[in-house]
Amino acid sequence: MQLYQSQEIKIQNSLSGKKDVFKPLNEGHIGMYVCGPTVYSNVHLGNCRTFMSFDMIFRYFRHLGYKVRYVRNITDAGHLVDDAEDGEDKIAKKARLEKLEPMEVVQRYTVDFHNILQKFNFLPPSIEPTATGHIIEQIEIIKDILEKGYAYVTNGSVYFDVIKFNEDHEYGKLSGRKLEDMIANTRELTAQDEKRSPQDFALWKKAEPQHIMRWPSPWGDGFPGWHLECTAMSTKYLGETFDIHGGGMDLKFPHHECEIAQAEASNGHSPVNYWMHANMLTLNGKKMAKSTGNSILPGEIFSGDNAILSKSFSPSVVRFFMMQAHYTSILDLSNDALLASEKGFNRLMDALKILKQIETSKISDFDVVAWKQKCYDAMNDDFNTPILIAQLFEAVKHINAIKEGRESISAEDKTLLESTINAFVFDVLGLEAKNENEGGTDKLAGVVELLIELRKEARDNKDFATSDKIRDQLAGMGIQLKDGKEGTTFSVL
Numbered sequence: 001m002q003l004y005q006s007q008e009i010k011i012q013n014s015l016s017g018k019k020d021v022f023k024p025l026n027e028g029h030i031g032m033y034v035c036g037p038t039v040y041s042n043v044h045l046g047n048c049r050t051f052m053s054f055d056m057i058f059r060y061f062r063h064l065g066y067k068v069r070y071v072r073n074i075t076d077a078g079h080l081v082d083d084a085e086d087g088e089d090k091i092a093k094k095a096r097l098e099k100l101e102p103m104e105v106v107q108r109y110t111v112d113f114h115n116i117l118q119k120f121n122f123l124p125p126s127i128e129p130t131a132t133g134h135i136i137e138q139i140e141i142i143k144d145i146l147e148k149g150y151a152y153v154t155n156g157s158v159y160f161d162v163i164k165f166n167e168d169h170e171y172g173k174l175s176g177r178k179l180e181d182m183i184a185n186t187r188e189l190t191a192q193d194e195k196r197s198p199q200d201f202a203l204w205k206k207a208e209p210q211h212i213m214r215w216p217s218p219w220g221d222g223f224p225g226w227h228l229e230c231t232a233m234s235t236k237y238l239g240e241t242f243d244i245h246g247g248g249m250d251l252k253f254p255h256h257e258c259e260i261a262q263a264e265a266s267n268g269h270s271p272v273n274y275w276m277h278a279n280m281l282t283l284n285g286k287k288m289a290k291s292t293g294n295s296i297l298p299g300e301i302f303s304g305d306n307a308i309l310s311k312s313f314s315p316s317v318v319r320f321f322m323m324q325a326h327y328t329s330i331l332d333l334s335n336d337a338l339l340a341s342e343k344g345f346n347r348l349m350d351a352l353k354i355l356k357q358i359e360t361s362k363i364s365d366f367d368v369v370a371w372k373q374k375c376y377d378a379m380n381d382d383f384n385t386p387i388l389i390a391q392l393f394e395a396v397k398h399i400n401a402i403k404e405g406r407e408s409i410s411a412e413d414k415t416l417l418e419s420t421i422n423a424f425v426f427d428v429l430g431l432e433a434k435n436e437n438e439g440g441t442d443k444l445a446g447v448v449e450l451l452i453e454l455r456k457e458a459r460d461n462k463d464f465a466t467s468d469k470i471r472d473q474l475a476g477m478g479i480q481l482k483d484g485k486e487g488t489t490f491s492v493l
């Protein structure tokens with residue numbers, strides 16, 4: 001029996017506007033699509049928060065024994081500056097400014113994205129498709145939509161006809177907007193506009209002669225509209241209807257609304273059963289965004305090289321900070337908040353070490369079985385990581401009490417406590433034990449080996465003052481040297 005069979009998950013579904021009981025289309029299997037980054041600049045910490053929320057969700061599903069196909073795309077074409085309908089492609093613009101091939105821009109920032117995610121201990125998605133690798137699929141969908149009468153061609157570009165679509169379907173159901181209100185609140189079209197209505201959006205844009213990113217199509221050389229790539233890639237890898245689609249709150253409208261319209265227009269099916277939206281990371285109370293300069297890069301946090309920081313913070317501390325907030329709540333980044341998270345994270349890691357060493361007795365003062373279910377209840381309630389973390393600290397309290405002899409735990413309960421806490425801390429929250437992912441452990445080992453060698457040389461020279469000094473000072477730092485037949489080894493306490 002798999003764990004998921006005994007746990008009922010509720011998901012805040014943007015489509016229904018409430019928490020719905022999660023039932024996948026195929027028992028034991030989940031199809032999940034998350035809009036990936038537009039690779040025209042370094043990912044900032046805000047982007048990381050959204051991807052981290054879905055990494056945690058992916059991890060929890062896997063922990064429960066689901067087989068998850070997790071698709072997170074790379075947007076390497078079609079996303080226009082300011083998310084506008086007219087204007088330059090973000091990647092083409094960067095390529096022009098930096099005198100690079102667009103694919104050089106894409107490669108540079110895709111590598112950066114992967115490096116950062118690896119530092120944060122993300123699990124790789126099952127498939128990471130690119131927009132440029134799916135131009136043919138996008139063209140096929142446009143043909144379909146044209147055939148069904150929900151799009152029109154103007155001067156080499158193809159636009160989605162929102163008004164026509166809304167006659168037969170409902171445009172705005174995800175974001176809760178009414179088309180009439182949208183029309184009332186937008187400017188009139190000018191004679192130069194190619195669109196029939198301001199709400200219409202581009203499926204295919206004609207490439208002007210100077211536009212460097214271009215592909216042939218039945219409508220002439222051009223490039224796909226941004227919303228289309230996600231419809232093409234999610235349909236290809238997850239089917240016409242799949243379980244979960246995620247992304248940041250800011251993508252709900254127009255991006256996700258347009259995805260629904262495209263899918264329904266082309267194949268008649270509502271594409272997604274559960275739409276999930278992660279909330280924003282803010283800095284100084286404002287949305288973190290590259291374009292406004294109100295952003296901080298992960299690398300600046302790991303090095304401490306930013307004016308708002310008093311020190312550096314490890315990726316796990318930053319991850320812990322993110323997990324302390326529910327993914328649907330706004331989270332504000334500050335030095336004080338990171339310092340507080342670091343303290344909490346260290347307390348948790350210390351308790352895990354203590355847990356390994358505590359003695360067991362015949363009886364337990366701590367109901368580990370009930371506590372374990374509370375951890376699952378927290379995660380089952382729309383992935384409530386702050387409540388889960390509160391439960392983990394409940395366990396920390398007991399661990400410390402047992403260590404101090406104020407409480408006791410049976411051997412069986414200790415084993416259950418250890419396996420549960422490890423599963424939630426490492427597998428589900430994706431945290432790593434201190435220093436492990438900074439390469440710090442390797443470097444530390446190298447330095448200590450060097451000191452062991454110097455100590456041996458000192459001893460060989462009968463310089464016991466120096467050899468004792470090395471041993472004692474290392475011990476003072478929590479590094480214990482142990483002399484044995486095979487030489488000297490060390491352990492970090």
Ligand code: AMP
Pocket residue numbers: 035036037038039045046047048049050075247248249250251279280281282287288289
């Ligand atoms: P982009 O690379 O601009 O397409 O954005 C990639 C992802 O990051 C999208 O899901 C956005 O919703 C998300 N995102 C952008 N800014 C923030 C922020 N300040 N906090 C959380 N997520 C964000």
Ligand code: ZN
Pocket residue numbers: 034035036230255
């Ligand atoms: Zn998308």
